[in-house]
Amino acid sequence: MSEQAGKHVYRIEGLSCTNCAAKFERNVTELPNVTAAKVNFGAGKISIEGEATLAEIEAAGAFENLKVQEEQDTTVRVVEKESFLKKHSQLLLSLGLIILAMASQLINGEEFILTEGLYILAIVIGGVSLFKEGLTDLFKLNFSMQSLMTIAIIGAALIGEWAEGSIVVILFAISEALERFSMDKARQSIRSLMEIAPKEALIRRNNLEQLLPVSQIEVGDIMIIKPGQKIAMDGQVIKGHSSVNQAAITGESVPVEKQINDEIFAGTLNEEGLLEVEVTKRVNDTTIAKIIHLVEEAQGERAPAQAFVDKFAKYYTPAIMGIAALIVVVPPVFFAGDFQMWLYQGLSLLVVGCPCSLVISTPVSIVSAIGNAAKNGVLVKGGIYLEEIGQLKAIAFDKTGTLTKGTPVVTDFLTTDSTKEDEYFTLIATLEANSQHPLASAILKRADEKALLYQTLTVDDFTSITGKGLQGTIAGTTYFVGSAKLFAAILPENPTINETYQAFQQQGKTVLMLGTAETILAVIAVADELRESSQSVLTQLHEMGIAHTIMLTGDNLTTAQSIGQKVGVTEIKGDLMPEDKLTAIQSLKQTYEKVAMIGDGVNDAPALAASSVGIAMGGAGTDTALETADVALMGDDLQKLPFIVKLSRQTLSIIKQNITFSLAIKLIAVLLVIPGWLTLWIAIIADMGATLLVTLNGLRLMKVKAK
Missing domain, CATH: 3.40.1110.10 (Calcium-transporting ATPase, cytoplasmic domain N)
Structure with a gap:
């Protein structure tokens, strides 16, 4: 790629932790012709302002062996898939040396030169990349996970704890590999969205039928879609009749009948008849492209819980290093303690005090939840709205097009x-x-x-x-x-x-x-x-503990009361102008604090904007709804409302569980220091275990299903 000026977005493969993301962002920012860089950890993307080549960007991420590709690059990259043995050769070799060292220790004893030599070799081979990054970070006074681990392993070597030092190296490497796998799994939900639309389509242009890549298809081209084919572009049916499975876009489980003049979305499946469709949007403007872009942006938005954790971690890591230093110095100097023993305890605390599990606890949950919501036909614009929905006490409904058809x-x-x-x-x-x-x-x-x-x-x-x-x-x-x-x-x-x-x-x-x-x-x-679902949706919301539901409509009060009583809302207001709806929302917020407004995204704009969360119906066919609402129900399906409330509450619950568990592990480690029970291998297992458990706990959000 030649150098280009302006703003560019690239996809990143192999980004496993938030610390690595921050480091990669700093490295790219320091490139000669780059003015700014921002990593979206959740989506695995980086935005760069300035000039840089792919080679320069990949070099900035060499510490994690990151692979970078232009966002709009649709070419298939032929990458030789590494075997498991080749990919993890250093890790496996180091593990083999540790096993040999342990065998030698059983036969010859720990002080035997062969035993120590094998442990040292295992540390060097397994930790070469760790030490390289850790020492670089230490010189820059950047107290990263790598720098903390490097200090701990060097300290273990200085006091002759070769076995434990080698175990720390191997467990850290295993932890990194598992963490990378877990984050890739969390991002898979959005990747699956990216892969559902075909990369080419049969197009009739100038009375000639040809198979064209989607990048070459123009607005106005005629797309021919045979039964059983996926649809590559958004368009309007001009000939034919068929049923189309729109589950990938709207979450609808039942195929939708499509006739002349009906809208068709890229990524949906033509099930029965032959359709001729006039293309209405270029590939980057299709509904699925917008959904992917908005979901990725949402995954990069920091939720309040994540902002708190990031701020907390900023002070937490230096505090852990300070406490570890005090543990090393205070007992030997003031209480005649054994220096080697307390140095060992301080090093162990450094390892267990690594903030990895704490920092990743929120983003992995947000990424999983937003990706799952998108797959089920609910577009959530950011982690902040997930948290807001989870705390809702009242929901206001427009009548026409929301509770009614x-x-x-x-x-x-x-x-x-x-x-x-x-x-x-x-x-x-x-x-x-x-x-x-x-x-x-x-x-x-x-x-x-x-x-x-x-x-x-x-x-x-x-x-x-x-x-x-x-x-x-x-x-x-x-x-x-x-x-x-x-x-x-x-x-x-x-x-x-x-x-x-x-x-x-x-x-x-x-x-x-x-x-x-x-x-x-x-x-x-x-x-x-x-709507057939309106009554059951209201019943579900009340059963879920939503204290107040209100219908706000411009229709006359008699009609409003008739509809409201049928669906079961707790309050009904009719004959309202848009400004009256706004006043009603402001009043509800004073009473209930967290209030959602659900409407069509156009007529109810002031009320949607004033609410804690604005939810638009039918986002799939409405650009306005996609762009103005905080949340869009893509399939015009009110039944998705209880699902997103349930998902949001589970997200909040899992984030709290993760933060509590991460901090509890650290606290227990500090308490184990007092009697001198904390060891390096317990520390690394506790840290690795905490990181994996919070990640797996966050991944559970991908399994939450809509009814």
Whole structure:
């Protein structure tokens, strides 16, 4: 790669610990033509401002044998896979020498020159890279994990503890390898997202069909997708009909029917029919590309718990070194203690005091949780929002498009003459076909379903009566369609119809009537359908301990109360303007502190922004929702809400467990120093064990499943 100016992002392979990430970041920043560098440990990426070659960047990460690749590099790198023996040859050789040394010790004794020689050789071979980095860090007064280990091993050698020094080296090497494996496992969730979209697609361009790499596909190209194929690009269906499995993007378990004009997402699977799709976005702008980018950014955002741990570790490591120095000096000088014994105790404390498990306790949990959420169709913008969701006490819901489907449907149709149902519905549809009324689409959809020929009728003298309804002449008769206001003069003369109207109103439905100037012929009720999952979601949230649920809607209070009572929210507010929703959220925060708002990401923007966590519905098809909300439910599926609350709470719980466990291990080690029981091998096992246990505990978050 030639040197390039500006900002560049690279992927890093082999980044295993936060200390290594910080060191790599410093090394890259110190490169001659680099002005700034920032490592995203969770995602395994580095952003660089300035000029650098791949060779220079990899050299900066040589201490961890890091491999670097440009973020947008889609070429397949042919890498010779190392065998296990070759990859871990130094570790295995060192381990073999220790086994031989132990055998020699049993036969010849510890003081025998061959025994000591084998232990020394094991330390040198197994710890060469450790000592190189540790000594470099010590000269720079950078008290890293490597520098602490180097001091401990050199100290052990000075007092003749060759066996324990070699065991520290080998266990540290094993710990590093296992830690790297664990972090790779945690990052696998986002890698699996990156691999789901094909790297090429069959494209028709200028009447010629050709297989093209996604980087060469342009907006407007026609993509041909056969049954059983994965879809490479976002687009719009222009020909064909099929069911598409969108689980990878939205978390939906049931395939979705796709017809002409429907949206298609890259990374989804065409299950049945042949589809022709017009490409609407370039490869870097697809929904899956945005999700991956946002998830990786989220994994790099520090959660409050992580910020606390990082700050704590900054003071903790020098404090451990200070305590270790006091242990070495105070007992021999002031209490006539054995210097060699207390030096050994101080060295052991240095090893067990390594902050590795503490520092990695939070990021591994955040990376696992955010990756798992993305795989289940929930996009979380950062660790801070995971923590906020876990602490929620109240959730506010928009009504239209959130608790309801957002598309009105005809629910009831009653006529004064049952033999003329189709005739009267055709009259209503004919008038509504000339209208811009929001409910017209629901009426026309039902007319189409009933195969009524309303398009064949001619309307004369069509008039829209503002705030009341419609008027038009069909076959010489003037008909009216509208609200009760339009029929106010004759409605009292029709008590049965009046009662029906009142009943529908109480159910939260919008009621229209068909009639002439003298009589009412039919009543039609239209309502925004409730989502099938709304009631069960509210029940689950209440069972999970969410103290307060409230519906905030601009719809009239009667309709709001009808919907709210059905789903089971604890409070209902209707007739709200956007600023009223904002005021309601601010009031809720004063009472409950942590409050979420869930809406469509557009109309509810002020309320979403003011809440502790703004959750948008249907992020997969809405760029606004993806970019403005803190959390997006990709599949427009309210059932993901209890899942993300559960996942967030488990994340908080596991972070607390990890921090508590890490600090407890350190405290126990300090207490073991008092009677002189702490040994180097106990120290390294305790440190290695703590690091692995907190990592494995964090990885459990990848297994949390949505119902």
